[in-house]
Amino acid sequence: MDNLVTSNIRQRPTRTLLSVAGVALGVVLIVLNTGLVEGMLNDRIRRERGVGAEIRFGRSGAMLSPSSSNPVDVRYGDQLMKIEGVKLVSPVGYYIQSGNSGLGMEIVEGVEFDSYSTITGAKIVEGRAPQTDQEVMIDEFKALHNKLSVGSDIQVFGETKKVAGIYSPQVGSRIKMPLSALQSALSADGKCFEILVKVTDPDKQDDVRKRILDKLPGNEVLLTRDIGVGVGREIPGIKGFVRAVLVLSVIVSALVILLAMYTTITERTREIGILKSLGASKGFIIGVIEKEALTISLIGVLVGLVISMIAAWVLERATTLQLEFTWSWILRAGLIGLGAGALGALYPAIRAANKDAVQALSYE
Amino acid sequence: MDAILKTENLVMTYRVGKVDVNALRGVNLSVGRGEFVSIMGPSGCGKSTMLHILGGLLKPTSGKVIVDGEDMADMTDAQRTDTRRRKIGFVFQRFNLFPTLTAEGNLQLAEQIHGKGKKIVDEETRREVLRLLRLENKMRHKPLELSGGEQQRVAIARAIINRPAIILADEPTGNLDSENSEIVLEMLQKLNRELNQTIVMITHNPEAAAVAARTVHMRDGMIVGEE
Ligand SMILES: Nc1ncnc2c1ncn2[C@@H]1O[C@H](COP(=O)(O)OP(=O)(O)OP(=O)(O)O)[C@@H](O)[C@H]1O
Ligand SMILES: [Mg+2]
Numbered sequence: 212m213d214n215l216v217t218s219n220i221r222q223r224p225t226r227t228l229l230s231v232a233g234v235a236l237g238v239v240l241i242v243l244n245t246g247l248v249e250g251m252l253n254d255r256i257r258r259e260r261g262v263g264a265e266i267r268f269g270r271s272g273a274m275l276s277p278s279s280s281n282p283v284d285v286r287y288g289d290q291l292m293k294i295e296g297v298k299l300v301s302p303v304g305y306y307i308q309s310g311n312s313g314l315g316m317e318i319v320e321g322v323e324f325d326s327y328s329t330i331t332g333a334k335i336v337e338g339r340a341p342q343t344d345q346e347v348m349i350d351e352f353k354a355l356h357n358k359l360s361v362g363s364d365i366q367v368f369g370e371t372k373k374v375a376g377i378y379s380p381q382v383g384s385r386i387k388m389p390l391s392a393l394q395s396a397l398s399a400d401g402k403c404f405e406i407l408v409k410v411t412d413p414d415k416q417d418d419v420r421k422r423i424l425d426k427l428p429g430n431e432v433l434l435t436r437d438i439g440v441g442v443g444r445e446i447p448g449i450k451g452f453v454r455a456v457l458v459l460s461v462i463v464s465a466l467v468i469l470l471a472m473y474t475t476i477t478e479r480t481r482e483i484g485i486l487k488s489l490g491a492s493k494g495f496i497i498g499v500i501e502k503e504a505l506t507i508s509l510i511g512v513l514v515g516l517v518i519s520m521i522a523a524w525v526l527e528r529a530t531t532l533q534l535e536f537t538w539s540w541i542l543r544a545g546l547i548g549l550g551a552g553a554l555g556a557l558y559p560a561i562r563a564a565n566k567d568a569v570q571a572l573s574y575e
Numbered sequence: 576m577d578a579i580l581k582t583e584n585l586v587m588t589y590r591v592g593k594v595d596v597n598a599l600r601g602v603n604l605s606v607g608r609g610e611f612v613s614i615m616g617p618s619g620c621g622k623s624t625m626l627h628i629l630g631g632l633l634k635p636t637s638g639k640v641i642v643d644g645e646d647m648a649d650m651t652d653a654q655r656t657d658t659r660r661r662k663i664g665f666v667f668q669r670f671n672l673f674p675t676l677t678a679e680g681n682l683q684l685a686e687q688i689h690g691k692g693k694k695i696v697d698e699e700t701r702r703e704v705l706r707l708l709r710l711e712n713k714m715r716h717k718p719l720e721l722s723g724g725e726q727q728r729v730a731i732a733r734a735i736i737n738r739p740a741i742i743l744a745d746e747p748t749g750n751l752d753s754e755n756s757e758i759v760l761e762m763l764q765k766l767n768r769e770l771n772q773t774i775v776m777i778t779h780n781p782e783a784a785a786v787a788a789r790t791v792h793m794r795d796g797m798i799v800g801e802e
Contacts, residue, residue, distance in 0.1 A: 214683065215680070215684055218673075218680065219675055222675045481671070482673060484671075485671045485672075486688070488632065488667075489684070489685050489689075489733075490657070490660025490661070490688055491656070491660070491688045492653065492656055493653070568633075569627050569633055572667070
């Protein structure tokens with residue numbers, strides 16, 4: 212029977228190739244998308260946790276989903292400075308634009324460079340800090356991957372700006388501009404997204420947080436170390452997106468296998484009649500077709516994984532996208548590919564098993 | 576003689592739209608163990624229908640079909656399939672080999688189905704069958720690389736390899752030239768004599784019928800004579 216399975220697979224190379232491609236596509240969809248979500252999330256969490264401020268102060272409910280609304284009055288900064296244990300503050304504004312590679316989204320931060328640099332340790336390594344509203348600075352990673360250098364053009368707010376400087380290390384977003392320029396571009400004078408708070412004694416950050424909450428109630432006060440542990444992983448819409456990708460790839464893989472096996476069993480009607488004349492049970496016939504579908508699906512899964520790895524390699528070099536593959540998603544993608552293949556083959560297999568033996572034998 | 580196959584008042588009516596086609600109208604046939612019976616009759620007289628019922632591919636409208644002690648007319652589809660697996664070997668006019676498999680692969684598939692995955696055919700029977708059919712050197716070939724006569728010999732080997740109680744052959748020489756027909760008939764006769772294999776063979780050719788010890792004549796869905 213295994214012989215029958217493999218000989219059938221080899222006999223129809225085009226059909227086999229198409230089915231393999233269908234399953235591989237499903238696997239690529241899952242692995243690349245979850246890899247991107249995982250990679251971008253972790254990358255952003257790493258950069259957010261590296262800002263050097265133990266506490267971030269913002270508007271309730273707004274802080275975990277970055278948006279271009281800047282609801283916080285920068286004058287909260289002065290009030291924060293008066294609270295015991297606060298060493299330094301620095302307001303940060305947000306503008307969200309679609310990524311310049313066309314993929315994903317990109318955050319542009321507006322910062323007051325002196326205070327920001329003191330808290331985060333970000334230093335200009337090339338050029339100088341941006342001074343006008345026509346200038347921005349970028350981190351070295353972006354400079355490297357987008358092949359940008361001091362003096363390069365860059366799109367922000369749909370306008371062409373100049374890269375004035377490159378800073379290091381990577382903290383927060385990858386593009387920064389003067390806060391005042393961001394405010395005027397968004398007509399949000401005196402506003403920001405959040406205020407970074409550096410404390411005098413990191414061991415007492417919990418106490419400082421409580422004091423801030425007491426003095427300035429109604430605001431959100433997050434500890435940077437909590438970002439990415441539970442709360443920070445909840446980017447709105449991500450779960451739905453991942454689920455949609457899963458459903459889509461199951462449908463694609465199952466449908467391709469369904470169509471492939473369906474045409475196959477029609478072509479092989481007489482062979483099914485022969486199996487029946489030899490005394491093969493329905494279970495045996497279903498088994499033959501399922502084995503064939505599973506073998507094709509397995510090849511599709513392997514091909515899909517290889518393509519995903521290559522695509523990830525290319526994407527990471529050509530864009531600032533970061534991908535992280537986890538074993539659990541690779542495993543799930545594999546099981547989904549096999550499961551969808553088995554599912555897609557089920558209907559054709561049952562139809563084959565239920566064919567009338569005499570009619571099948573006289574099929575031309 | 577000990578009957579290995581027996582039908583009692585076998586009736587088969589096909590329904591085509593609103594019309595009933597009486598393919599078999601009460602057939603009583605008895606075949607003894609080790610017998611070689613040929614069946615002759617004009618086209619459309621019900622020969623294939625009877626053979627399909629004897630092999631459990633069709634369920635008769637009424638009557639009994641007793642194969643090696645089991646009444647197949649009473650059985651469910653799955654039970655008939657199982658009886659077929661254990662007791663019947665089919666040979667068809669169109670050879671019906673799997674084109675993607677070698678001769679060896681075709682035999683193995685039949686053995687696998689028969690043994691439900693286990694290998695239960697003993698090597699000696701296998702060698703004997705291949706020797707009688709002169710197939711020892713053909714086992715690595717695919718059907719398209721074999722002549723019609725050779726393909727039919729592989730099909731016969733496949734039918735007999737599991738040593739079924741009965742071989743049912745529907746015009747096994749119908750697609751062969753006279754030379755190959757002769758070889759195939761001669762081999763069927765050898766299998767019958769040397770392995771005591773029971774064979775029921777449909778044929779249109781009187782010369783072919785002559786190799787069988789007994790010929791049954793059919794007409795209009797009934798047996799009308801024997802010689
Ligand atoms: N599936 C079917 N549906 C309806 N009628 C059928 C069916 N199969 C056979 N018949 C009819 O039953 C009768 C007997 O057919 P059968 O095939 O048994 O004849 P046969 O003796 O084998 O003929 P031939 O020598 O041409 O092979 C014919 O009239 C045929 O038209
Ligand atoms: Mg016929």
